[in-house]
Amino acid sequence: MSAIDDLPFDAVQAGVVLVIVALVYLFSPFYVSPAGFTFIFLEVGVLFLLYALILIGLNLQFGHTGLVNFGPVAFFAVGGYTAAMLTAVDPFKAVGLALPWPVGLVAAVLVAVALGALLGFSTLRLRDDFLAIVTLAVAEIIHGLIITFRDVTGGSVGLGNVPRPIAAPVGGGGGAELFATVLVLGALCVLAYGVFHRLSTAPYGRVLRAIRADEQVAATLGKRVFRYKLVVFVYGAAIAGLAGALLVFYNGAASAGFFTIDVTVIVWVGMLIGGAGNDRGVLAGLAIIMGFQLTTRFLNDVLPFITQDQFASVRLMLVGLLLMLIIKYRPEGLWGNARELGVES
Amino acid sequence: MEIPLAQELIFGLVIGSYIALGAIGFTLIYGLVNMINFAHGEFITIGAFVGFLAIAEGGLSLPVALLVVLVVTGVAGWAIARVTFEPMNDAGAVPLLLMSIGLGLVLRNGLRTVAGAERRHVPVPVETFRFDELGFFVTSQHLTIIGITLLAVLVLHLFLTRTMLGVAMRATADNEDLALVSGIDTRLIRNTVWVGASALAGIAGLMLAISQSANPNVGFGQLLLILTAAILGGAGSPYGAVAGAYLLGIGITVSVALLPSGLTALSSTMAFVVLIVVLLVRPGGLVNAEVRAS
Numbered sequence: 001m002s003a004i005d006d007l008p009f010d011a012v013q014a015g016v017v018l019v020i021v022a023l024v025y026l027f028s029p030f031y032v033s034p035a036g037f038t039f040i041f042l043e044v045g046v047l048f049l050l051y052a053l054i055l056i057g058l059n060l061q062f063g064h065t066g067l068v069n070f071g072p073v074a075f076f077a078v079g080g081y082t083a084a085m086l087t088a089v090d091p092f093k094a095v096g097l098a099l100p101w102p103v104g105l106v107a108a109v110l111v112a113v114a115l116g117a118l119l120g121f122s123t124l125r126l127r128d129d130f131l132a133i134v135t136l137a138v139a140e141i142i143h144g145l146i147i148t149f150r151d152v153t154g155g156s157v158g159l160g161n162v163p164r165p166i167a168a169p170v171g172g173g174g175g176a177e178l179f180a181t182v183l184v185l186g187a188l189c190v191l192a193y194g195v196f197h198r199l200s201t202a203p204y205g206r207v208l209r210a211i212r213a214d215e216q217v218a219a220t221l222g223k224r225v226f227r228y229k230l231v232v233f234v235y236g237a238a239i240a241g242l243a244g245a246l247l248v249f250y251n252g253a254a255s256a257g258f259f260t261i262d263v264t265v266i267v268w269v270g271m272l273i274g275g276a277g278n279d280r281g282v283l284a285g286l287a288i289i290m291g292f293q294l295t296t297r298f299l300n301d302v303l304p305f306i307t308q309d310q311f312a313s314v315r316l317m318l319v320g321l322l323l324m325l326i327i328k329y330r331p332e333g334l335w336g337n338a339r340e341l342g343v344e345s
Numbered sequence: 346m347e348i349p350l351a352q353e354l355i356f357g358l359v360i361g362s363y364i365a366l367g368a369i370g371f372t373l374i375y376g377l378v379n380m381i382n383f384a385h386g387e388f389i390t391i392g393a394f395v396g397f398l399a400i401a402e403g404g405l406s407l408p409v410a411l412l413v414v415l416v417v418t419g420v421a422g423w424a425i426a427r428v429t430f431e432p433m434n435d436a437g438a439v440p441l442l443l444m445s446i447g448l449g450l451v452l453r454n455g456l457r458t459v460a461g462a463e464r465r466h467v468p469v470p471v472e473t474f475r476f477d478e479l480g481f482f483v484t485s486q487h488l489t490i491i492g493i494t495l496l497a498v499l500v501l502h503l504f505l506t507r508t509m510l511g512v513a514m515r516a517t518a519d520n521e522d523l524a525l526v527s528g529i530d531t532r533l534i535r536n537t538v539w540v541g542a543s544a545l546a547g548i549a550g551l552m553l554a555i556s557q558s559a560n561p562n563v564g565f566g567q568l569l570l571i572l573t574a575a576i577l578g579g580a581g582s583p584y585g586a587v588a589g590a591y592l593l594g595i596g597i598t599v600s601v602a603l604l605p606s607g608l609t610a611l612s613s614t615m616a617f618v619v620l621i622v623v624l625l626v627r628p629g630g631l632v633n634a635e636v637r638a639s
Contacts, residue, residue, distance in 0.1 A: 122624040313454040320450025
């Protein structure tokens with residue numbers, strides 16, 4: 001992996017270039033229309049990139065600062081629904097203000113930040129596991145609220161007629177739209193990774209890791225620990241909110257089914273497999289777990305005598321088992337640093 | 346002459362009762378084993394299924410089923426904890442938490458795979474006592490649930506204050522190192538807590554199976570309320586948990602009565618509001634437990 005570190009440019013620069021390239025591609029009259037069999041990989045790819053955005057923020061929160069955020073899907077959902085409700089054009093049985101999509105995007109991030117600040121203020125001075133409880137509880141509550149207030153959010157049916165700013169400029173049907181989305185989101189992902197990676201490799205990151213290792217020592221050295229924790233928590237919330245808005249802009253709709261606890265579990269297991277704190281490792285871990293999910297989906301097609309419902313439960317069981325095994329036998333994951341994480345045996 | 350909110354009070358006491366049984370166990374684990382057990386809901390679900398099997402399939406009467414549930418869930422919970430949590434007891438709060446989340450996923454989905462997602466109703470004879478002049482009614486189910494919970498709390502109180510094991514448990518909850526030094530067998534205490542907490546969760550499951558139904562999500566659905574009740578009462582204090590649970594239960598039913606009809610499905614928001622307010626104002630809960638980071 002050190003070969004990548006030796007390149008003469010860093011991820012932020014690469015990300016900016018890629019974003020420009022992607023935008024040029026988007027607005028050019030040329031498009032690439034991929035073959036039909038690749039669609040499923042591209043769709044999973046889009047989901048991977050969105051979850052990767054959430055994971056980048058979560059890794060800064062947990063991998064570097066030690067904040068146990070067990071509800072990143074809460075900010076994902078809040079961002080997504082804010083964007084959807086502000087930009088949808090006359091959706092069926094829900095609120096849609098038909099504002100332009102940039103407004104929705106910015107609002108999504110701001111609302112996620114507000115929620116993050118509220119939660120951060122109430123829990124970051126308390127024990128680590130309290131943050132876990134609260135974030136998990138909030139994620140479940142938000143899921144419940146989305147379904148309950150069905151006249152506002154569309155409930156389990158969902159909120160449609162959301163604009164699709166990436167798909168719209170691309171002519172040429174679903175495949176070309178998918179490809180364009182992957183390109184744009186991929187570029188954004190590289191940029192986000194670059195920004196957060198710069199943060200974590202800078203002295204700022206050292207302070208975060210010091211806070212993770214021992215808050216009292218960091219405080220004794222004059223660092224305002226609560227401030228750092230709050231800001232990092234808000235950064236993670238912001239990027240998750242952004243990812244939520246991008247999800248609804250990709251789907252053209254928001255639905256409660258996109259924002260379940262499964263998102264949290266996948267992102268967390270991906271982070272732990274890869275090694276919390278290793279910026280590239282966690283993305284690889286996410287790829288591993290999502291690859292596992294994709295292959296098991298194919299497996300279900302091969303084994304028709306097991307119902308889909310049962311298969312979904314078995315898959316979740318395996319993920320839970322994997323989580324337990326990692327915590328017990330390899331808590332630093334594949335690429336994490338056991339000493340830094342404080343888990344060496 | 347109608348007593349205002351009397352019906353809501355009764356429903357609140359019923360809801361509070363099964364939250365209380367779950368919350369006591371949850372908070373005891375938190376105080377003594379120093380971990381947040383996100384799989385606690387699954388112990389409740391196990392109790393619900395054992396109760397269903399005992400009454401619907403085994404044809405046992407309620408008191409006998411209660412004993413069966415108590416023993417089976419207590420032992421099952423202890424065994425599960427012995428295998429998963431005990432070996433990593435000194436790993437720290439966060440790994441234990443993550444482990445319990447994984448365990449919860451495995452148990453919940455395992456039950457779902459084996460038993461299927463349908464709700465199973467437990468046939469129990471119900472009598473209704475109407476007090477129409479006073480404006481409320483009460484069923485024998487309500488009385489049973491509230492009665493069993495109060496009995497459990499009483500037994501727990503006697504155990505914690507009158508038996509050597511119970512006193513040793515309170516000592517360990519207060520200061521584990523000091524308890525060790527005084528010669529208390531903290532491993533025995535921990536084993537006892539696991540058995541006790543699981544047994545209580547089992548009873549809660551039985552209640553839920555009777556009043557709602559037995560299905561793989563029944564325990565997890567209560568977890569949020571249990572969590573809130575435990576924190577409201579003060580993390581680690583069983584008496585606080587009981588008080589918090591009843592307050593929460595009554596709070597939910599009374600607020601449903603007082604809110605305009607479009608907003609009645611707001612019990613989840615209630616829990617959120619209570620949780621956030623408690624954490625902002627008095628994170629130690631009713632008994633003002635010590636929960637700051639250092």
